[in-house]
Structure formats: structure tokens, C-alpha cells
Amino acid sequence: MHNPIRKAIANIFSKRVSSNSLQFRLTVELIAISVISLTSVSIWAGWRMEQSLINGHKQLLEYIAMRFPDQVVMYMETGGINAGIERTSSKLSTERLSILVKSAEGEVIAKSVNNPDNATDITAIVASGNIPTTPQVVQFADRYVVMCGNGLTINGKLVGQVYLSQDITNEQRQLNNGIYGLAIVSISATIILILAIAYRIRKALAPLAQMSKIASNISIEDLSVVKLQLAKAPDEIKGLAQAFNEMLFRLSESWEQQRQFVGNVSHELRTPLTVIGGYLQSLLRRGDNLSVYQTQAISTASAETERTIQMLQDLLDLARADSGNLHFRQSPVFLNTLVAEVAVMSEKVSDRSVKVSFSNQSNPNTNQDDIVALADQDRLQQVLINLVDNAIKYSTKTVEIKLDTKDDQALIHVCDRGIGIPLPHQQRVFERFYRSDDPSTRSRDGTGLGLAIAKSLIEGMNGRISLRSKPNEGSTFTITLPIWKPTL
Numbered sequence: 002m003h004n005p006i007r008k009a010i011a012n013i014f015s016k017r018v019s020s021n022s023l024q025f026r027l028t029v030e031l032i033a034i035s036v037i038s039l040t041s042v043s044i045w046a047g048w049r050m051e052q053s054l055i056n057g058h059k060q061l062l063e064y065i066a067m068r069f070p071d072q073v074v075m076y077m078e079t080g081g082i083n084a085g086i087e088r089t090s091s092k093l094s095t096e097r098l099s100i101l102v103k104s105a106e107g108e109v110i111a112k113s114v115n116n117p118d119n120a121t122d123i124t125a126i127v128a129s130g131n132i133p134t135t136p137q138v139v140q141f142a143d144r145y146v147v148m149c150g151n152g153l154t155i156n157g158k159l160v161g162q163v164y165l166s167q168d169i170t171n172e173q174r175q176l177n178n179g180i181y182g183l184a185i186v187s188i189s190a191t192i193i194l195i196l197a198i199a200y201r202i203r204k205a206l207a208p209l210a211q212m213s214k215i216a217s218n219i220s221i222e223d224l225s226v227v228k229l230q231l232a233k234a235p236d237e238i239k240g241l242a243q244a245f246n247e248m249l250f251r252l253s254e255s256w257e258q259q260r261q262f263v264g265n266v267s268h269e270l271r272t273p274l275t276v277i278g279g280y281l282q283s284l285l286r287r288g289d290n291l292s293v294y295q296t297q298a299i300s301t302a303s304a305e306t307e308r309t310i311q312m313l314q315d316l317l318d319l320a321r322a323d324s325g326n327l328h329f330r331q332s333p334v335f336l337n338t339l340v341a342e343v344a345v346m347s348e349k350v351s352d353r354s355v356k357v358s359f360s361n362q363s364n365p366n367t368n369q370d371d372i373v374a375l376a377d378q379d380r381l382q383q384v385l386i387n388l389v390d391n392a393i394k395y396s397t398k399t400v401e402i403k404l405d406t407k408d409d410q411a412l413i414h415v416c417d418r419g420i421g422i423p424l425p426h427q428q429r430v431f432e433r434f435y436r437s438d439d440p441s442t443r444s445r446d447g448t449g450l451g452l453a454i455a456k457s458l459i460e461g462m463n464g465r466i467s468l469r470s471k472p473n474e475g476s477t478f479t480i481t482l483p484i485w486k487p488t489l
Contacts (some may be wrong), residue, residue, distance in 0.1 A: 024112045036191055043187040047180050054172045059136040060148045062165050065093055066136075066151055069163055073155055082155060087111040099123040101164040102153060111159060123166040132164060132372035138173065138285070145173035158350050208238045212245060224253035261320075271313045278306040299474065315450040319433065319457060329377040329461050333485040335370045336411055339378065342384045351393045372404060374411040374482040376462045381482075383411070384455045384466075389476050391451065392417035396475065411482045418475040427468055431456045 032288045069089060076092075077085025090100040101123045102111040107173070112124070126132070126141050133139075134152035137146045150164040164456030173330055212229060219227050227249060229242040283301040288296065337359060344355040359372075373380075384401075392400040396419030403414040422430060429435050433453040470476035 027202050028199050031202070032195050035194045035198065039187050039191055039194070043183055046183055050176055050179050050183075053170065054176045055138060055147070058167050058169050058172070062136040062147055062149055065098075066149060066163070069165075070153060070155055071091070072366070073153070077155070082160060083110055086153075086160075097168040099166045099168075101166075101436045102125075102126060103164075104161040105159060123164060126166065127164050136165075138169070143170075144168060146171045157192055186229055189346060205235070208235075208242070212238075212242060216245070219249070224249055224256055225286065240451040245305055271310060271317070274306055274310050274313070278303060278310060281306060312450065317456055318454055319450065329380060331375055331377060331462065331486075333373045334376045334378045336373045336382060336413065337375050338405055339382060340385070340413065343382060343389060344402055347386065347389045347393065347400075351390075353393050355389060355393075355398050358401060358403050360403055372406055372411050372484040375485040376482050377458075378456045378465070379479075384458050384480065385415070387455050388415040390481075392419070392478075395419040406484065409484050409486075411481070411484050413480040414477050415480075416475065416477045421472040421474050422468070422470040422476055423472050427470055430468060433464070 013204050040268040072089040072093065076088040090102060090111040090113050094100045100113045104110050124147060126139065132148060134149060134151055136147050136149045143360040145166050146166045148166045150162055152159050153161045153163045215227065215229060228246050241304050281299055285299055285303065341357055344357045347355045389400060392415055396417035401416045403416065427453040431452050432449060456466055462482060464480060464482040467479050468476060
């Protein structure tokens, strides 16, 4: 069997195809048409084979049955009706053609003797009854015969019944063998056709599957560089691929314009807002004659200004990260010391307990030295403070920072026992400006940019960040960074 057929078989039985897919419907429809066509051809071929092998014998018996009375009249002129019947039977019978004539009373008048075995068969068959009046194939024991029986009328008088039987066992077996072989060929051809159709349809739709795979894997960073290359695809799919590439180009331009707009606006707004914030702070410090309401209003305006400035700074960081202008100073970072410092700072700011644990110290296969990762210390500290601040914000219990190693990776786990994050939202918490619709989280402060920035910063340090969470049980954010390996 050729390799394409083997691949088709593997594809058919190894991958499930949806019943609503174009591949499934095309395959089923073409297979149905092919099976109906092959079945029709097989039935027609079998009928033609029967016409060729059997119908000649049927026509011969019809002719003999029609001419038998005339032959009897011709031979009876010299010896009476019974002699005419016997002479006619003797003349017309052959090695394979048997003739039996019975009188109206059921007595045997004549019986061919050229083939005693066939004569015995015809007697037994006639004795069994149900003899057709037109030639039909009858199976008797292991023999096949074409047989018919009609009344014998001489000079307008019914003198008995004449039965004609011709042995066609060999022809019938040839016909059966031919039909059996035709069935095997048809089934084999159907199977090969099914596999060929499935393979060709899968091959023809492969460019669409490739387009779907590429489209599902495209990220924002890939919009300007990813293009569909379908050299062997049909013209229709090439046109679709070209339109898809043009759409990617337009999306890339739109994203670049949006990124530049966000960066420019954030940069331009940060300066006047900083000035406004400075004047508000100065007014609060010198506003001894302000009323309580005025002081509260100015304090609120100052806090919102600081929050807006921080959001603009976050947007600037994201814009720099998107454009590749956010530079990292990769150097060895002692994670034990950094994690402890972050915990102390967070406790002072929030008046909440932050516990630090080092899992590697309980592992006898590892040493108790500092874990040194290759990262940007300032950026990593920014991410850890962000994660710890979120953990404190969404939990009333102690927050824990765990430090661990696995293979050549350093792992930092920030764990809380707070409200948790539902599964549908876990894949989107790192999206920009995304905030859950859960009332328990919507009331919290935040812009929805913190985790997006954390993800960009960690990935910029050749690391990754992930989340495990259960509602009402808490969340664990895990930072994975490469361990620093000194070179000689």
C-alpha cells in the first residue's frame, strides 16, 4: 500500500473530525455518491453477466417448448401420437437437455434417455411440483437447471404435459463466481475510493487548517512579521491567504498607530498632571484656612491625580515594552535577599504579615546557599511588590512568598488565601485593562494594568509568569526565571 494511503488511514483513525466540518460533509457526500455509483455499476454488470450466460438457455427452452407440438405432429404420422412424442423427445433431447412428457392422467409417455442422471433429476423435480410455465433457473440439490412445464396440445386436444430441463450447473457456477469476484472488486474499490477521497479532501483542505493554526497562534508582536505562505494551495485559497495577509498588515498598522498614540498621549499628559499634583500637594500643606470639606476635596483630587500619573506611567512602560524600547539590565540577583526585602517593605506599607519561606532548604539534594537568578533586579522588585500588593488587597490572611528551584529554573510563588479567581477569568487576568465583573473585585482600586506590566517585564527577562487559583481558596502567582550560571 502506498504511503499516501497509509497516511490517509492514520489520519482517518487517529483524529476526530467534527460532524459540522466541511471536511466531514464533503467526505460523506462524495463517499455516498461513489458507493451508490459503484453499487449501480455492480448490479448492472451482474445483470449483464446473467444475460450473457443464462438467457441463451432460457431462449432455447422457450423455442423448444414452442416447436414441440409441431414436431410431435410431424412424427406422429408414421406411428401415432405416443410414437410421435417419443421420437420428438429423442430427437430434441441432448446430453444436458432433458424432456419429460406425461399424459393427462399423469403417466409418463416419454422421457429422454441421452443423460440418465438428468432424466432422474427432471423426474424428481417434476414430482416436487411448482414447475414454472416460463423458463426459470431452479436449484435442485447441488445442480442448477433451467426448467419450464406447459400443456401439450395436439390438433387442439390437450394430451398431457411436457417438461423441459437443461442443466446449467457449470454456467451458474461461473455466474456465481463472477458475481462473487465482482462483489470483492467492488468492495475493494469502494474502500480504496473512500481512503483516496478522504486523503484528497484532507490534502485539499490542509491550507485552511494551516491558516487556522497560524491565525490562532498569532500574537500582537507577530502581526508585522507573520505571513501565510501557501505555494501549493489552489487559487481560491491563495486569494483567501492574500486577503488574510493584507488584513494582518492593516492590523499591524492599526496596532502601531494605537501604540504610538498611547505612548504619546501618556507622555504628554504626565507632565501637566505632575504639575497639577504638585500644586495640589502645596495647597494642602499651606492651606491652613481651608475648610474641612475643601481639604477633603483637594485631598481626593490629589490622590486621583497621583493614581492617573501612575496609570500613565504604566501605559508608558507597556508602550516601551511593545516597541522593544524597554531595556533590561540583566545581572545576577540574590533572590533570597530580594524576597526578604520585598516582604519587609510590604509589611511596613500595609501593616499586614508577609511570610517568606525557602523550599529548597528542606530538600536534602540542594544546598542552602542563596538562589541566584539572571534578571533585572529593579524590574523584578517592581513585579514582586505588585503581586504582593494584589495578594494583600484580595486577602485578609497572611500572604506567603515561597522561593524554590526546579532544574535550571528559579521559582518565586506569591500565595494568598483570599477570594480566588474563577477559572473563566484566569486566562484573561494578564490582559490589559481586564477586570472581573465579580462584585467582590470591582470595588477594589486598580486600573487592570498591573498584571499586564508584570507579564511584559518577566517575559522581557526571559522568564514567565503563571497563575493557579481556586475560588474562596486563594491564588498563587508563580514567577519562573533562569538560574544564573557563572562562566569561567
